[in-house]
Amino acid sequence: MKAICATDLSAASEAMIESETCLECLGRIGVEEIHLVTVVPSNVHAGMPGIDFEERRERALARYRRVIEEAGFEVESHVVRGTPHRRINGVAEAVGANLTIVSSRGKSPLENRVIGSTARNLARTTVVPLLVNRIERGTDDPDVVREHLFQRVLYATDFSENAERAFEAFSYLRHATREATLVHVETPKDPSLSDGTDPDVRLAELAARLEEWGIETQTEIRSGDPAGEILAAEVEYDPTTILLGSRGHSRLRRLLLGSVSEDIVARANGNVMLIPPDRTA
Template identity: 55%
Template sequence: MRVVYATDLSEASHAAVRTQPCLECLQRIGVTEVHLVTVVAADMHYGMPGFDFAKTKKQLLQGQKKVFEDAGFDVETHVVRGTPHRRINGVAEAVHADMIIVGSRGQSPLRDRVIGSTARNIARTSVRPLLLQRITKDGEEYEVARKYLFRDIMFATDFSENANQAFEQVKRIRNATQKVTLLHILPRYELGEDADRARKEAKDKLQSHAETLEQWNIETKIIIREGEPITEILAVEEEVSPTLTVIGSRGKSRLRRLLLGGTSERIVGRAKGNVLLVPPQSR
């Protein structure tokens, strides 16, 4: 399995790379090859003070490369120039990556609730699964919010085709998973006289997912809520504190895919833990 690991070479990204449990989780799901990517902004050009940005970044990248190599990964580094999300997606396509990993952090109490522009733009445009690794700051030190990336998963599904693809991704990372919370939200505005039937159908579908996971000795829990999907998903995440929330991003058109969709984008931006976003027609 091959991943693209996007880094801005900041202290926050160094903290994420140095977290051994996260590296062990990547190994457990079969990752053997890591492509470290950092981007030189397009407006950085020769003639500016310290103009050899590519050389400087490549030198800084060697430290992170060594961490991955010491953990047993095959590593390639890429220093590219341009718009960050376009170049990161471009490298992922070129190397046929199975997943893109991006750190997400806030710079202030307000921005702690909002993902950075690069992560947001990758989420909107990537055709490959995107893992947003949440990074927090404790005093002067950065650390990952949830160290064991795939140990305790919350899978939120609306039973759409894309949600089914997202469940396939849950199955692929099962070797690093001990527990899965299966979640479905019944929007109250859609419930009517058939509410009881809708509840039963949702329970039956979640039970089918549970049976699939339990054959691999993964502990499962089923939760069905009624209400506004975003509010309820975030509330359940707060209650069960998963290390990873998995959600599909639906798109019925190219424009819809670029906009990512209200539910998935707000979950990505406001979840407290890591988020794995599975786009339509991902591998």
């Protein structure tokens, strides 16, 4: 597998890259090649007075490269200019990446604004599975909030096609996953399941598949606002990563996914992994 690691050379990016447990988890799920991507804003130029962006960038990328190579990965670096989320998606397509990773400090709109807005834009537009690695806020020397990325997974589903596609990510995540909680949120506007199956039965079927892989699994059906209930489940079960699709049954009703996935990326305490729809379907 190939992974894009987007970095803005901030302390948050450095925390993500230098987390030994995060790199170990990526290796467990089959990542062998990591592409470091740095996007230079179009309004930043090397000749601007008092700015040593190029020198700082080269030093940081060289250090990141050493860390990743020492962890056993192949590494390539890409420095591109333009709008961050568009260029990150472009590189992901160009190299045939299987995963994009971006760090985010999350809830504060004032702290780390560039990478934070990039994470939200990627949540809306990503072309490959996206992992938002949550970093501590309020400190100059931050660390990752949840180590062992996929050890405990909270999987949220509305049983849509894209949600089912997200579940298939367990085919490789299982090598790093010990526990999983499967959650379905019912809402007043929730459409009936197309085959008339009870949600409890559907969740039980999914749980059985995970238990065959040795993953300890529990299920829950909640009622209310989808984003709010998923976040409440995160507080209750303390997963290392929330896994969900980036689109659901209806983009207008916001039943579970779509704009709700952006809310989860912005408000979750820990890591979030989004799976986009299959563009070839």
